[in-house]
Amino acid sequence: MSRDRLTLLALLSGRAHDYAHLARPLLHSLERIHRFDIEVARDFSALNAGHGRVLLAASDVPLDADQAAQLNEFVRRGGGVVLLHGTLATWSEHDAVAEMAGWRLGRPAPLTELVIRVADHPVTERLSPEIRVEDELYLSEGPPAEANVLLRASWRFSDQVVAYERQHGDGRFVQIGLGHGAATYQDPEFQKLVHRAVLFASGAAQAPTVGVGLIGYGAIARGHAESISATPGLDVRAAADISPERRELASRELGVNSYSSAEELLRDPDIGLVV
16 A cells, blocks of 8 residues: 655745755655655745645745744644754744744854764654764753753753754644754755654654565675665664674674574564565
């Protein structure tokens, strides 16, 4: 049975940041999943036209009061919103947006390498425990009211919220405060995070993760493992190889069980797909 496709409105508009250009790798990664019908817009009026079950926005263009109220109402009535980078900092000058988000962002810290700590949540499932990225960190007192924190980072002896989600009315709001430069949008972990955030904001149930087993662990298998790990819904769970050295290497590099035969691997209940 095919899954319903989700309508995603990507609002990418910038004055200081060329988000339309920066976000291209992210949009391409979402298109490859074949789960989304994506419409790209530069103007908030696209939401007025009723386009999109979920709004994904990276923008430093302020809203007017009517647009802020409309965004609040969109989420309250069951829509989903995912904001990237400093979009919330720009838009939360309006009380309607601050109410939806439960928060107002402060100023950005200088661009630096961040060590992002990943919390346990359906949105962050299968992400690395730590993500290293060069980006800005928007500083604020936190965490937001009635929110589930997804990502944190330390900054000068303070613990800062990088990403979170919260319910607003019948809808869901997700803030991901990363996205200053091209490297972030090209990062597979960031792409997976945004993909899951969009699904979560839409209210769509995520399909169970399929455990993948590798038959043989040579050079080609390493490439397969990287591709599998970068694919939402797939997770390398085991490897089989007749060589004890390669079995040890697979366990060390992938952190998975290793078996001496394909027959043993196929008996592993975590395996649903073999490569």
